[in-house]
Amino acid sequence: MLNAYKHNANHELVPVDIDSAEKGSWINCSAPTEEELIHIHKLTGIPVNSLQTVLDREERSHVELEDEYIFVVVNTPVLLCEDSYDALPLGIFITRMYFVTVCLEENAVISSFLANKRYSFQTYKKTRFLFQILSSASSSFLHYLQEIYRQTDVIGIRVRKSLQNKEIFRMLELQKSLTYFNFALHANESVMERLMRLRNNSLSSPSLLKMYEEDEDLLEDVIIENKQALEMCGVYSNILISMMDSYSSIISNSLSQIMKFLTSVTIILAVPTVLYSLWGANVPMPMENTPYGFWALLLGGYGTCYFLSLEKGYALIKIPARQVFFYEIYGGTHVYF
Numbered sequence: 001m002l003n004a005y006k007h008n009a010n011h012e013l014v015p016v017d018i019d020s021a022e023k024g025s026w027i028n029c030s031a032p033t034e035e036e037l038i039h040i041h042k043l044t045g046i047p048v049n050s051l052q053t054v055l056d057r058e059e060r061s062h063v064e065l066e067d068e069y070i071f072v073v074v075n076t077p078v079l080l081c082e083d084s085y086d087a088l089p090l091g092i093f094i095t096r097m098y099f100v101t102v103c104l105e106e107n108a109v110i111s112s113f114l115a116n117k118r119y120s121f122q123t124y125k126k127t128r129f130l131f132q133i134l135s136s137a138s139s140s141f142l143h144y145l146q147e148i149y150r151q152t153d154v155i156g157i158r159v160r161k162s163l164q165n166k167e168i169f170r171m172l173e174l175q176k177s178l179t180y181f182n183f184a185l186h187a188n189e190s191v192m193e194r195l196m197r198l199r200n201n202s203l204s205s206p207s208l209l210k211m212y213e214e215d216e217d218l219l220e221d222v223i224i225e226n227k228q229a230l231e232m233c234g235v236y237s238n239i240l241i242s243m244m245d246s247y248s249s250i251i252s253n254s255l256s257q258i259m260k261f262l263t264s265v266t267i268i269l270a271v272p273t274v275l276y277s278l279w280g281a282n283v284p285m286p287m288e289n290t291p292y293g294f295w296a297l298l299l300g301g302y303g304t305c306y307f308l309s310l311e312k313g314y315a316l317i318k319i320p321a322r323q324v325f326f327y328e329i330y331g332g333t334h335v336y337f
Contacts (some may be wrong), residue, residue, distance in 0.1 A: 002029045002036040005114070007122050018043070024124030027100045028110060044069070044095050049083045054091030054102045061089070061187035063194045070094040070209055072130065074191055075184035076137045083151060083170045085144055087100035087184035090132055092138070094209065099126045101133075109136045127210050131218045134192060138225040139299070141185060145232045148174050152240055159247060168316045171244055178237040185230045189218075192223045272304055 004021040005028065008014050016025060018039070027044070029036055037051045053059055054073060064071040072094075075087040083198055090107055093100035101110055113121065113136070121132050152174060159167050196219055198209060211219075290296070 001031060002027070002039060004028075005123060011120075011122070013116060013123070021098065023097050024121040024126075025098055026129075027098050028100045028114070029031055029100075030107060030110070031105050032102060040100065044093070044098055044100060046093050046100065048072075048094065050093075050285065051091070051102055054089055055104050057088065057104065059089040061184070061191045063191055063198075063199075066087050068095060072191060072195075074134060074137055076103075076107055076186055077140050077181065077184070078105075078108070079144070081292070083173040083177075085148070087180050090133070092133065094130065099123055099129055109133060109140055112136060128218065129196075131215060134188070135218065135225065136276045137188065138222055138229055141181060141229040142225070142232065143179065145178075145229060145236060147233075148177060149228050149236050149239075152236065152243070159243075166249070168244075171240060175237065175240050175244070178233055178240065182230070182233045182237065185226060185233060187225070189226055189230065192219065192226060195219060196223065250292060 002018060004016045005013050005017045006016050006022065006025040016022070018027065021027065021043070027040065029040060032040075032051070032055070037048050040046060040051060041048050046049075048115050050064075050071055059073055061073050061075050063073075070093070072091065072092040073089050076090045078086050078088045080086055088104060088107065090109065091100075091102040095100070103110065110133075113133070117315055121129050123129065151170070155167050157172075196216075
């Protein structure tokens with residue numbers, strides 16, 4: 001979608017016709033088609049291949065200085081689903097006439113400016129507008145990082161009650177999102193530092209990138225905010241990794257306890273099995289001619305199993321649902337048969 005905007009005399013952002021856009025207008029294009037990219041090229045002189053660069057999801061943040069325009073790519077956070085986040089490149093072109101933004105899909109950072117939710121900005125103050133977009137991107141990263149931390153706390157509470165595969169997969173998605181954020185924030189930091197170095201560089205097209213004292217202060221604040229987001233990303237990532245390691249240890253310990261229990265059960269059941277096998281031999285045995293010999297042997301085998309289970313710390317219990325299970329007296333682990 002291709003649109004153009006400009007602030008009027010009342011400092012209100014109003015849409016304007018793209019073909020009659022005046023100097024100082026903002027041209028915004030999201031999910032562009034090939035025809036729209038060609039239209040932007042004819043209007044601004046920006047090469048189509050430069051415009052198409054932004055459409056690559058893996059495009060890294062960077063700054064390009066050309067004779068007729070300055071090209072800045074910055075990563076912005078996007079929410080894919082409930083527990084999955086990613087970073088999407090946003091292309092910003094500053095020409096002598098226009099301020100141009102291009103993105104692969106609808107962008108929350110740009111939408112906040114269109115709704116006048118972020119800053120009181122002016123489309124003709126192109127350098128300040130650029131820094132305000134960078135600031136908005138950093139604020140969005142901070143917002144999503146806080147949301148990830150909140151979700152991590154919720155998952156931690158649920159895992160303490162019942163450890164399920166669903167919660168493990170959610171933690172994996174959040175960890176992957178933090179990895180994407182960390183990469184994107186580092187790339188944005190390089191862009192901001194490059195822009196800071198350009199402030200006193202006479203070769204940086206001063207007519208395209210004019211920096212006043214207020215603009216430099218804003219850029220410094222944005223760099224601080226981005227570093228804060230980087231630190232938060234690192235801390236939350238370490239917390240999530242520690243949680244996953246702890247739960248892995250819990251699972252391993254539970255598995256060891258179950259294997260210990262099953263081994264004990266196998267040993268206990270082996271004793272009556274040997275006993276019954278002896279009385280099955282084709283040789284004379286005690287009580288073979290006794291009318292109640294079979295029941296005495298059965299009771300003796302069951303009794304041996306029961307007393308061995310008590311000796312090992314297990315009790316064989318009959319419950320009303322006609323299910324027999326072993327209850328580990330010391331560990332409290334239930335295994336049903």
